[in-house]
Amino acid sequence: MKTRNVAAWAAAVLAVLASAVCRGQDVSEEAGPMAQIVPRRALADYAKILSLTPEQREQAADLHQGYRAALGEAKNASNTEMKALVSREADGHVDAKPRERQQLTLAFVKKAAALEKEFFDDLKSILTTEQMARFDRVERARRREVGFRFAFASGAGVDLLAVCDSVGVNREGPAGEVLDRYETEADRALQGKETTLGKVFERAMMSEDVDGDPKLIQELVGEIFGQAFRVRDINKRFAREIMPLLGDEERPKFEREVRVRSFPKVYRTSGVETLVQHARKEAGLPPDKLEELERLWTAYSREAQGANERLASAVEAREEDVRDRFMEMMAEAWGGPPKEGEMADAFKARKTLDETYLEKVRGLLTEDQRDKAPVTDPIRYQDVAQIMGDFDEERIKDDGEE
16 A cells, blocks of 8 residues: 555544545545434433333434434535535635535534534423433433444443343342443543544644644544543453453353454454355255354354454554554555564464365355355455454444434
């Protein structure tokens, strides 16, 4: 990758994949994490926290629908202006106002924030005094919803409250007091992260040549990752506190879930798993080959556990250098694995494992079955080495499109 392209990509990361150097025509994409919609699915969480009555739930849904409509109108209006700007740029016209595209994006961010505040103010208006006393928990839930979507560092996107819910930990049990403290401390860290990200976003948007200034990029990256590491460390500390308080059935589930959510780039569905799932359902293998397929999958799963643990640890150790070597590490990610070092060895071990078992599983298929199978490849270095954070695409997308 050329240095200029690395710088442009780095600037896109700073402005969170979408701002200062983006040339799209969707203002919400350029706004990135700075204008995240309140998702419809979050209403159920808010209703549970506030103990809303059925009538109040209907009122909340109506308020949310109005909020979404207003946000959609703001987005459409901004996109119309953005498309006009893009068209003028394509025709070779010079904009009269400097950074006009970026100013338009910032204006949309402010409008989205105002509409979100209006929605929550309207929601408060239908609550009883007793329910209002719990509204701070709704505000914290919203900050977790937003703050954990863009992790920037391994482990900084893990919501331990959500993990505990997913593995059946009783909040009223022994872990309850620890989780209460976690909710408060994580919230403070997420607020700090939000403030920093907002300042960095605006600075990146309004700097004349952020994509060509490696020193400025490194400075802004340091601010972002400093906050991300703070969130990560809080998660790690409280996870250690929670584990001894869990039962024998809950503890391994909790530990596994935290690990997987901390390193989604390492633990994402592998090519081997994709091919095995296809062979089970679509390939039409005879019983003896199905039996061999399951034996291979069991063996791969066992070996992958150790390989993934090693790779995750190497990824985490590598991230410690990001505040000083961001630009260099971005280039390295596209250049392929280094020739030596723990990251190189850990990646090679996992890639070799994938290659070995992909070949074995494909060997169970006929030529026609292989042709019909999905394209599957071993893990790629850039998939785990990119310093872009871990962004939860399923949670980021507009839930109106689900």
